[in-house]
Amino acid sequence: MRVVVVGAGIIGACVARAAVVAGCEVVVLDRDQVGSGTTSRGEGNVLVSDKPPGPELDLALASRRRWQDLGDELGRDALELESKGGLVVATSQAALEPLSRLAAAQREVGVEVEAVTDPTHVEPFLTPEAAGAQWYPQDAQVQPVLAAAAVLADARRRGVQYRPGTEVAAARTGQDGRLRGVVTTSGEVIAADAVVNCAGTWGGVVGRRLGGEVPVLPRKGFVLVTEPLPPSVRHKVYSADYVANVAASTEGLETSCVVEGTRGGTILIGASRERVGFDRSMSPLTVQRLAAQAVALFPFLAGVQLLRVYRGFRPYCPDHLPVIGPDPRVAGLFHACGHEGAGIGLAPATGDLVAAHLTGLDPMLVAGVDPAPFLPERLLRIPEETS
Amino acid sequence: MTAEDRRAHTRAHTRADLLVAGGGPAGLTAAATAASGGLSVVLVDSGHALGGQYWRHPPAGAQMSGTDGFHHDLTAYRSLVDTISGHAETGLVDLRLGHHAWTVRRDEDGIELHVVDRRRPGADRAVVLRGRRLLVASGAYDRQLPFPGWDLPGVYTAGALQALLKGGGVAAGRRVLVAGTGPFLLPVAVGLADAGVRVVGVHEANDPRRWLRHARAVAALPGKAVEGVEYAAALLRHRIPVRVRSTVVAAHGRERVEAVTVARLDRDGRLIEGTQQRIAVDAVGVGWGFTPQLELAVSLGCELIGSEDGNAVVDVDAWQRTSVPGVLAAGETTGIGGALLAGLEGRLAAEGLLREVGCGAPSVRLRPVRRAVARQRAFSRAMREAHPVPAGWPAWLDDETTICRCEEVRHRVVREAVASGASDGRQVKQLTRTGMGWCQGRICGFAVECLARGEVPGVAAPAPASERLVAAPLTLGALARLPSHEVE
Amino acid sequence: MSTSTFRFDGTDIAFVPGQSVGAALVAAGRPSWRTTRHEGSPRGLFCGIGVCFDCLVTVDGFPNERACLVLAEAGQQVSTQEGSGHDR
Numbered sequence: 001m002r003v004v005v006v007g008a009g010i011i012g013a014c015v016a017r018a019a020v021v022a023g024c025e026v027v028v029l030d031r032d033q034v035g036s037g038t039t040s041r042g043e044g045n046v047l048v049s050d051k052p053p054g055p056e057l058d059l060a061l062a063s064r065r066r067w068q069d070l071g072d073e074l075g076r077d078a079l080e081l082e083s084k085g086g087l088v089v090a091t092s093q094a095a096l097e098p099l100s101r102l103a104a105a106q107r108e109v110g111v112e113v114e115a116v117t118d119p120t121h122v123e124p125f126l127t128p129e130a131a132g133a134q135w136y137p138q139d140a141q142v143q144p145v146l147a148a149a150a151v152l153a154d155a156r157r158r159g160v161q162y163r164p165g166t167e168v169a170a171a172r173t174g175q176d177g178r179l180r181g182v183v184t185t186s187g188e189v190i191a192a193d194a195v196v197n198c199a200g201t202w203g204g205v206v207g208r209r210l211g212g213e214v215p216v217l218p219r220k221g222f223v224l225v226t227e228p229l230p231p232s233v234r235h236k237v238y239s240a241d242y243v244a245n246v247a248a249s250t251e252g253l254e255t256s257c258v259v260e261g262t263r264g265g266t267i268l269i270g271a272s273r274e275r276v277g278f279d280r281s282m283s284p285l286t287v288q289r290l291a292a293q294a295v296a297l298f299p300f301l302a303g304v305q306l307l308r309v310y311r312g313f314r315p316y317c318p319d320h321l322p323v324i325g326p327d328p329r330v331a332g333l334f335h336a337c338g339h340e341g342a343g344i345g346l347a348p349a350t351g352d353l354v355a356a357h358l359t360g361l362d363p364m365l366v367a368g369v370d371p372a373p374f375l376p377e378r379l380l381r382i383p384e385e386t387s
Numbered sequence: 388m389t390a391e392d393r394r395a396h397t398r399a400h401t402r403a404d405l406l407v408a409g410g411g412p413a414g415l416t417a418a419a420t421a422a423s424g425g426l427s428v429v430l431v432d433s434g435h436a437l438g439g440q441y442w443r444h445p446p447a448g449a450q451m452s453g454t455d456g457f458h459h460d461l462t463a464y465r466s467l468v469d470t471i472s473g474h475a476e477t478g479l480v481d482l483r484l485g486h487h488a489w490t491v492r493r494d495e496d497g498i499e500l501h502v503v504d505r506r507r508p509g510a511d512r513a514v515v516l517r518g519r520r521l522l523v524a525s526g527a528y529d530r531q532l533p534f535p536g537w538d539l540p541g542v543y544t545a546g547a548l549q550a551l552l553k554g555g556g557v558a559a560g561r562r563v564l565v566a567g568t569g570p571f572l573l574p575v576a577v578g579l580a581d582a583g584v585r586v587v588g589v590h591e592a593n594d595p596r597r598w599l600r601h602a603r604a605v606a607a608l609p610g611k612a613v614e615g616v617e618y619a620a621a622l623l624r625h626r627i628p629v630r631v632r633s634t635v636v637a638a639h640g641r642e643r644v645e646a647v648t649v650a651r652l653d654r655d656g657r658l659i660e661g662t663q664q665r666i667a668v669d670a671v672g673v674g675w676g677f678t679p680q681l682e683l684a685v686s687l688g689c690e691l692i693g694s695e696d697g698n699a700v701v702d703v704d705a706w707q708r709t710s711v712p713g714v715l716a717a718g719e720t721t722g723i724g725g726a727l728l729a730g731l732e733g734r735l736a737a738e739g740l741l742r743e744v745g746c747g748a749p750s751v752r753l754r755p756v757r758r759a760v761a762r763q764r765a766f767s768r769a770m771r772e773a774h775p776v777p778a779g780w781p782a783w784l785d786d787e788t789t790i791c792r793c794e795e796v797r798h799r800v801v802r803e804a805v806a807s808g809a810s811d812g813r814q815v816k817q818l819t820r821t822g823m824g825w826c827q828g829r830i831c832g833f834a835v836e837c838l839a840r841g842e843v844p845g846v847a848a849p850a851p852a853s854e855r856l857v858a859a860p861l862t863l864g865a866l867a868r869l870p871s872h873e874v875e
Numbered sequence: 876m877s878t879s880t881f882r883f884d885g886t887d888i889a890f891v892p893g894q895s896v897g898a899a900l901v902a903a904g905r906p907s908w909r910t911t912r913h914e915g916s917p918r919g920l921f922c923g924i925g926v927c928f929d930c931l932v933t934v935d936g937f938p939n940e941r942a943c944l945v946l947a948e949a950g951q952q953v954s955t956q957e958g959s960g961h962d963r
Contacts, residue, residue, distance in 0.1 A: 033814050040817055145817040153807070164808070227825065227860065227939060228912060229961050264794070264820060265912065265959060269863075282490050282686050282856045284501050284515075291866035302864030303509075304961075305939060308827060309490075309856040433925060435946060440924060446946065449893020508945055509937035528926045540907035540919040547923030550943070555898030556891065559906075559920075642917055643906045670906075792921070792929060795913045825928030825939075830921075 003358060004029060004182055004192040006168050006206050009039040010148045010344050011336050012198035014351030017155035019196075022355040022366075026160040027190060028152065029182070031167035035148035038200045038343065041312020043223055043260065043268045044144040046345040047236070049086045049136035052102060053109045055373035056321055056342070059349050061110055062368045064138055066348030070151065078150040079142045080263055086139030086236040087122050089297065090131045099240040103134045112137050125232055125300050139236050141260065144344050171195070171210045171330070179210065179332030194358055196334045201315040203323075203337030212327035215379055216338045218313035220274040222286050224294070225308040228265030232300065236260045239297060257293040259301075267304070269294045271341060278313060316340040317379055324353050324374035334358065335376055403429045403481065405740060406500050406518035408488050408683055411439020412726040413718030413733035414524035415467045420737035422474040425746045429481040429516050430471065431488055431502055433859070436554075437468050439526050440546060441726040443553040446484075451556035457578045458553065463730070486514070487859035491521065491683045497713060500683075503861040511862055513869040520713045522736055523684045523701065524729070527677035527719035532780050532834050533798070536638030536647075537673070538789045545575045545674030558582045560670025564647055566590035566635040567674040568774040573618040575672060580625035587666055589627055590649055592634040592656060592675075593774050601769030607762045635673060636663070636783040647671050656777020675776050678833060679720045682858035687711050691852055694722045695771035697833070697844035699852040705757075706739030707732055715740075724767035731760045776833075776843045790838070791831045793824020801838055812836035812850070827855050881951035883908070890947040897923070897930050897942030900953075908932050908942065909956045932956050 001024045005016045008030035016028045030036070046067050051057040071081040090096040103113045119133035120126050156162055172181040172189055181191040199206035203216040238258040258270050272286045287309055295302045317323055317338040327333040336354050339346050352367035353374070363371040405421050407414045410432030418430045432439070435446035442464045445451055455461060474480035485506035492499045498521040504512040529544035536542065543559055545567060551557040562585050565576045576589045598605060605612060622629055630649070636658050637648040651662035676696050684701045685691070690710035691699040700723075701709055701716040709716050715736045718729030738753060740746075784790075786799040796819050804818040812828075812835045815821055821835050822828025828835070836850040837843050844850040880887040883900065890899035897920045900908055907917035909931050921929040923943050930942040935952050938960025942953075 033810070034808075035817065036814065149807075149818060162808075164810075224863075226863070228959050230959055232961075264823065266823075280688065282492055284490055284492055284499070287490075288866050288869055291863040295863055295867040302867065303862055303937075304864075305860040305862050306857055306866065307825065307860050308823075311856065433944070445893035449891070451891040451893055505944070508934040508940045528922060528924060538916060538918070540917050543920065544922045544927075547920060547943075550923040551898055551901060551920075555894040555902070557894070557898045557902040559901055792918075792927070795911055795916075825931070826926065830927045 001025065001194060001358065002192045003027070004190055004195045005198055006182070006195065007037070007198035007200060008034040008148070008152060008162065008164065009037050009198065009200050010035065010144055010151070010347040011200065011339065011350055013148045013151040013155065014347040015196055015198050015336055015354045016160045017151050017158070018351035018355035019358055020155055020158045020160050022359045022361070024355075024358060026155070027192070028155070028160060028162045029166040029168060029184070029190070030164050033164045034152050035145035037202070038312050038314060039144045039148050041221070041223070041310055042144055042314075042341065042344060043258065043270050044142045044147070044344050045236070045258075045342065046140040046142060047086060047342065048106070048111050048138045049088055049113070049134070053105050055370065056346075057106070057109060057111070059346050059369050059374070060342065063346050063349035064140070066352065067140060067142070070348060074150050074154055079147040081140060081142050081147070082263075083137075083140045084235050084260070086136040086238070087116070087119060087133050088136065088238055088240055089119055089126065089133045090240045091129070091296070093131045095240045096132050099134055123234060123237055125298050126237065127297055127299055141236065142344060143263070147344070168206060168209055173211070177331065179330055182210070194332050194334060196336055196354055198336050200337055200343065201313040203315055203335065207335065210330065210333055212330040212333045212335070214323050214335050214338070214376055215318055216315045216323070217275070217317075218278050219316050219340065220276050220279065221271045221312055221314055221341065222283065222290065223271055223310050223312070224269040224287060224290055224306055225310070226267040226269070226301070227305045227307050229261075229267060229304065230265070231261055233259055233261040233267055233298065237297060239293065257290050257297065259294050259297055266307070267301070273314070273341070280311065282309070282311070314341045315343075319378070322346060322350065322374055323376050323379055324350055325357050325371060325376055327376050328380065401517070402497050403427045403516070403518040404520065404744065405429070406498055406516055406521045407431065407524060408500065408521065409439060409524035409526055409718070410434065410437045410484070411524060411526045411718060411729065412441055413526075413729035414439070414522065415471065416730040416733035417522050417524060417717060417737040418480060419467045419470040420734050421740060422480050423470060424737070424741040426740065426744070427479055428474070429483065429518060431483045431486050431500065431516065433485065433487045433505075435485055437471065437484070438464060440550065443550055445554055445556070454553055454556050456581060457549070460726070483516070487861075488683060489857055489859045489861050491686055493687055493711065493713065503859065503865060511865045513861060513865045515869070520715065520740065521683070522733070523714065523716040523720050524718045524733060525680040525683060525720055527679045527723060528829065529674040530676045530678045530776075530833055531673065531830050532675050532776065533788055533790050533831065534636055534638065534783045535785055535788045536640070536644070538792050539638050539640050539644045540642065541640065541644035541670045542638050543670060543672045545572055545672040548670070548672040549575050549578060552578050552582060558584045559672070560668065561585060562587050562668045563670045563672065564588045564590065564635065564649070564666060564668045565672045566592070566649070568592045568776070569674065569676050570615070570770060571674060573622070576627055577618055577621040577625070580621070580627060586625065586627045587668060588649070589622065589629045590633045590635060591629065591631045592652055592777050594632050597773040598769065601773065604765040604769040608766045611766055635671060638671060639665075644668060644671060652777055652779070655779045657779030657782050676771070676774060677719060677723045678829070679723065681720060681852040682855045684709065684714070684716055684720060685852050685854050686856055686858070687714050689714060689716065693846040693849035695768055695846045696723060697776065697846070697849050698723065699849040705735075707736035708739065722764070722767065723771060724763060728760065728763035728767060731756055731763065735760065776837070778843050781838060790834060791821040791824065793826050794820040796821045801835065805839055805841075809839055811839050815839045822853070828853055879949035881947055881949065881953055883953045884955050888953070892947075894947050895943050896932060896934065896945045896947045896951070896953055899947045900942065908953075910958065912958045931960065933960055
């Protein structure tokens with residue numbers, strides 16, 4: 001079976017690798033280069049702590065195990081995989097109770113988590129004002145572009161063909177209405193038995209070009225990068241409000257900072273979420289809020305300089321679950337996009353799910369995850385949101 | 388509420404007619420022209436004195452003497468500064484020295500320029516300035532190409548040698564060599580010699596005969612020729628050896644530079660084996676043209692175009708207006724062209740604004756200004772074409788040459804990234820950390836782009852202007868202390 | 876022309892009011908005042924105009940100030956900066 005994967009971000013790289021391992025012949029196309037879209041605009045979160053029990057957490061837990069395997073196979077350094085663990089901090093007494101309730105529920109579905117009474121023992125520079133925290137040892141981090149490049153490089157060693165700078169313009173359809181490949185913007189026809197839409201934030205556009213639009217919308221996010229420092233923040237640290245924000249689908253701006261160190265010595269402070277379409281403009285207010293929240297968590301940051309802010313667009317579906325599986329309208333078209341701010345973490349299991357869909361194997365067996373909640377059908381029934 | 392607080396409060400709730408980012412020739416001229424026409428102006432510059440790099444001056448109250456001799460057209464400078472000081476006293480001009488613009492935002496009502504007051508170490512303060520329009524006049528800095536040893540103390544940009552002289556009255560060494568390309572190397576060498584430095588050589592990588600192709604552009608500006616002749620005479624007077632098609636290919640030393648290797652270059656800029664020569668120096672200054680500072684323009688989404696020197700520059704209309712409403716650009720940000728052209732463009736920007744808002748009745752006839760601009764632009768185009776970055780420059784590098792000075796990324800690592808498929812600077816950065824440090828790729832960005840592409844960017848495909856949403860660093864504390872109602 | 880001094884790693888450096896810390900150090904024959912984070916290499920002034928951040932220095936206890944931009948002041952405490960400039 002010949003498969004065209006559209007998009008060489010972390011999702012496309014993992015889908016290509018899983019598909020070639022499953023015996024497919026694979027071509028990866030990207031209009032730019034590996035990891036140059038949303039993959040390069042995030043912190044590289046591989047989180048289980050921020051998800052309440054449900055399908056996304058199931059996918060995250062499966063994916064977390066697969067990241068471990070990838071680290072063993074490709075080398076943790078090649079991915080900059082760090083199993084650093086996450087600390088979710090209740091900044092007030094009032095936040096303590098909901099946080100421990102969430103932790104209890106997560107524990108029941110297999111998340112490792114334990115309560116911490118004095119979080120400054122875990123993070124010495126954390127504000128002494130913190131009321132308490134929950135510790136999530138499974139939370140991890142990769143350097144997303146390195147990881148995408150390493151996974152794709154491994155896929156290429158296994159025979160995947162990679163064509164950067166190639167943009168898909170339209171579908172090539174057979175008389176039976178089945179996809180037979182894609183037509184590029186330069187007019188070239190690339191034949192395929194199946195096409196997988198891994199275009200992330202642009203998944204809606206690519207879906208439309210291939211005859212199967214899916215409602216993937218952009219959500220703008222900023223990440224702050226500080227000057228390089230000696231190791232000061234050891235884990236992923238965030239305030240408990242983050243959990244509420246990730247699930248929120250209200251309009252407007254939400255910020256709740258996640259603070260963490262990187263191997264390069266910089267500290268990353270993310271991430272805001274704004275539903276403003278593809279508006280690329282700088283939002284000083286957002287940056288100001290993130291800075292204020294970070295300084296509240298780690299007072300020493302007040303004297304640390306901000307060097308860079310990067311902005312990205314997280315792809316999300318109206319129900320905040322990714323869309324993974326065959327398009328019921330166009331035979332041969334598959335989707336794997338809309339992972340919002342969690343695409344890095346969810347990528348390996350997403351690849352497995354897609355490989356199962358492509359080859360007709362049982363997804364539950366291949367990926368260890370129930371595929372049903374992610375199928376495109378669900379989005380085609382509910383009316384699309386406008387942004 | 389103190390008087391200063393009251394003033395700050397009033398300013399926060401009123402919008403100036405014009406924000407000017409940059410107090411060099413373009414910004415100064417624009418600010419003076421606009422204020423003299425009755426517009427309220429906020430003029431922001433990171434320096435401690437007005438003038439930018441070209442008219443760099445010690446701050447007010449400085450006590451060093453004798454830096455004036457390093458300057459051209461001081462009469463023009465003094466008159467502009469007097470005009471601006473006069474308007475600052477009446478409150479028409481709000482002068483913000485020592486303030487760095489760190490970001491910018493545009494909305495329906497105008498522009499919000501975010502600056503940080505960095506005059507006192509450890510006490511930086513974020514301030515929001517509001518205006519109906521913004522002139523980006525942020526100038527340029529020396530463009531650099533790495534070579535083995537360029538990270539040794541005592542190796543400077545050519546501009547640094549001049550900044551030390553003009554701003555501090557300091558000569559960086561006793562035996563100094565100047566190299567790179569472009570007419571700017573000459574005043575640097577002559578300035579040093581005038582300060583008593585032994586300039587052991589000026590090494591111009593390009594062949595001056597390249598100018599012959601642009602005879603008409605040169606002939607239209609006899610002043611430039613006279614200036615050239617004056618520099619030639621000064622070089623002769625100081626017995627400064629000038630070598631063409633030659634450059635510095637390595638610097639040597641342990642704790643600081645002790646010597647450089649210079650070599651002849653062939654037509655493609657590759658060093659000719661066997662022509663290497665070691666010269667003892669205690670300082671060296673190198674410059675390969677200039678890189679415009681486009682952070683604010685890029686953040687605002689201004690359209691850019693390619694320039695002959697491989698830079699992306701801001702595209703402007705006949706009144707220096709960019710593609711973004713309310714945003715203007717003048718000086719080096721619209722193409723490297725020197726101080727005279729910058730001043731003229733600043734003038735046009737302000738005159739255009741005065742006409743737009745109907746401030747007074749502009750009786751000024753601008754035809755001579757436009758003619759001068761056309762001649763200067765033709766000349767600067769000739770200059771950019773006559774002084775390209777030599778295509779063969781990467782041949783000077785060895786495996787261990789530092790490419791990114793901030794993150795200490797070696798050439799070997801960059802080369803491996805390129806071999807693995809990275810074909811532009813951004814991709815190399817993601818894979819190797821080049822450009823991720825303190826300077827955010829300002830110094831190594833052009834070189835990395837060359838190495839990634841395998842060729843020197845040109846007018847058709849210039850080096851992309853990096854997006855830096857944070858144009859200057861500031862502490863998170865300063866940001867956090869900025870009340871959010873000030874931002875909204 | 877009058878001069879004052881600031882302290883640099885325990886010695887007095889003379890400067891002329893109006894000079895930057897970096898200019899005064901260069902004039903005093905000291906071309907470097909920082910070592911890099913990874914390789915410990917000496918660095919000093921490079922671009923001289925606030926762009927390259929090579930001349931980072933600790934002034935009155937505040938690390939990572941650009942020596943080319945900070946004006947020298949009498950009695951200032953300037954010190955060599957190692958690595959990131961932040962102790963931990």
